[in-house]
Amino acid sequence: MEQPRPRSRGSTAPASSSTHKPEVVIGIDPSLRGTGFGVIHIEHPHPRALVFDTIKCPAKWPKSRCLVKTADTLKRVIHEYKPTVCVIEAIFYAQNKQTALLMGEARGVCLLAAAEAGLDIYEFSPRKVKRAVVGYGAAQKQAVAKMVRELLCLDKVPAADAADALALAIAFAGQLKTSMPDISNQTRI
Amino acid sequence: MEQPRPRSRGSTAPASSSTHKPEVVIGIDPSLRGTGFGVIHIEHPHPRALVFDTIKCPAKWPKSRCLVKTADTLKRVIHEYKPTVCVIEAIFYAQNKQTALLMGEARGVCLLAAAEAGLDIYEFSPRKVKRAVVGYGAAQKQAVAKMVRELLCLDKVPAADAADALALAIAFAGQLKTSMPDISNQTRI
Secondary structure, three states: OOOOOOOOOOOOOOHHHOOOOOOOEEEEEOOOOOEEEEEEEEEOOOOOOEEEEEEOOOOOHHHHHHHHHHHHHHHHHHHHHHHOOOEEOOOOOOOOHHHHHHHHHHHHHHHHHHOOOOOOOEEEEEHHHHHHOOOOOOOOHHHHHHHHHHHHOOOOOOHHHHHHHHHHHHHHHHHHHOOHHHHHHHHEE | OEEEOOOOOOOOOOOOOOOOOOOEEEEEOOOOEEEEEEEEEEEOOOOOOEEEEEEOOOOOOHHHHHHHHHHHHHHHHHHHHOOEEEEEEEEOOOOHHHHHHHHHHHHHHHHHHHOOOOOEEEEEEEHHHHHHHHOOOOHHHHHHHHHHHHOOOOOOOOOHHHHHHHHHHHHHHHHHHOOOOHHHOEEEO
């Protein structure tokens, strides 16, 4: 699990000096064998990454074991970093119904971990996240990961699943400043 | 939650007099707003229902609340009745990918509750269950419910979701007698 030491950036104010109430957000990109997660602290002018990683489950593990590891890891992260908001990827594309079912199983477990801990849960489409982070709804995954590195001042580009999760949290942080009613009315689940 | 008082049937031996090791099985028919569950005790010559019900979640509840109630209820039932085996419905039919995703979310939460408690989990197709319980793979739901009532000596026909869950457990009990290797090789998840 990565607990990043951000590159120095003179303009980043420390959390304690922020005039806004600090807020911790977890982004989750669910998948049976590689759920990405990323926790950020909303600071001004830029959010700060607290932790991010991919929950890897080997192909030989039975599905039930993957679901338990995913739930356990998310519960531990939520307990430790105490986010109050969870942003999860809305899934609109699946190859077929069987794939959608599998994706749903992983997603259900992630939603449960967040809901049991009392987090407010929001759902963002990948297009919305890309537009918020890169400025272009059809951006490539690598472009998202690079922009996540830039926005969070990370030493290196995060792995794809973790980057997607961090991007969800960043997109929430961005919307929080501009259009909170839009979020709360349309995408809370 | 129904804790059935079975109709008397002279030939039903009490659990303690069985020469076989007793086994408790939970069947689960997952759904976002109405997960059915049924716990049976495998006795000879007939299994006995310990508890069955439908976990109802009103349409106005957000999805996350439904998932939490479903998980909480199943955890409580598993803790109280201590099944060692879970049989869950395999989903092959969904109207579309979005429905498959929703069904998957409920299913993931049910699988997690069983896996966290260390149960062995098996997956049966509806066709297989109907063939095992009614003798006909394309049987109507009502026919399954009536046969479940008959096989478990219940006072009345159980509600559809609970009946489907009990049917899953009964189908497992039936296969246990005849073809255990078939179960463990092909459908354990």
